[in-house]
Amino acid sequence: MASRPIGTLVYLDEPEKLETQEYEVPEPEPSALITEVVRANVCGSELHIWRGHHPQVKEGVLGHEVLCRISELGEDIETDYAGQPIEEGDLIAPVYYITCQQCHSCQEGQFHLCQNAYRYWSKPPEEAPHFHGTFSTHYYVHPDQYFYKVPAGLDPGIAAGANCALSQVMFGLDETGVEYDDTVVIQGAGGLGLNAIAYANEQGAKTIAVEGVDGRIERAYEFGVDHVVDFREYDTVDARSERIKELTDGIGADVAVEVAGVPAAFAEGIHLLRDGGRYLEMGNVSPGHTTEFDPGALTRKSIDITSVVRYNPWYLNRALEFLAENSDTYPYADLIDAEFALTDVEEALHKSDTRAVTRATLIPEHEH
């Protein structure tokens, strides 16, 4: 019997304590894949878990934003989840959670809410098949875990982020319903916000970002935002709401998207919208942080609120196609500004946490 390759993975033993461990890479189940990690990004949620701030996850193998190369195909796999033929050596992007197709959410067709989504997420490293996260040389793509071939010509550095922020934003905005000529307010021009600007732009919407950090304002303009309301200048909710009215013929925005991740931003959003406007809540993801809210204003304005977590898995394929079509239009390549070896994961997390870098990528070395 041929010997199995040995892989290295990084796991969290307890908050802020990382360990590295080697394991034999297992053989894939018939509907699974063995992949080599080509690039793994450090996302905000990893920082959250690493610091011990995540409500459930306190340990386990880290990483979920990834681009990988198929090294072994399970015997039943011939195509990706869009029916495109695949073979060993192909670059793929996997959805980072499971769609079990059997729980009550999946039965309702709400695949993004699968009750078993995190069945294999952040598992302890000793549990087979070990390679549960992407801060690793190898990554195990499970049965029921959607994955898609990366379009030819798409820069791997750009593709590596598709399975988190962009897929999430495209799904959220589609659920909210952005129409041609709508005005969309984006509260916060971080990673989610820039993707929201780009996607709303491509839908033919006008975009207004609410932001107050110079570097982020600059980026928002590079991503084609039409106007920025700088909250250092417009420093109250009333001032920002008035400014947005000025920019929308005195009416208010058709759509607003909360991607600031601040509870007060959610309360503010309804004041930026027109009567009958649509609101997408996506940035606040940690329960237990509260804010004052004016439900009477909500009713009077008859605002529709949509909130989403994760995305329907086929959105990842749309996100990859969006990037393949638009990566020359928007400076996606500039967003990844720091590459680290897997052995420097500690440094990558620290620099991401202190915002010394915007988006860090881990690039593991492979022996061939």
Ligand SMILES: [Zn+2]
């Ligand atoms: Zn992420």
Ligand SMILES: [Zn+2]
């Ligand atoms: Zn399910």
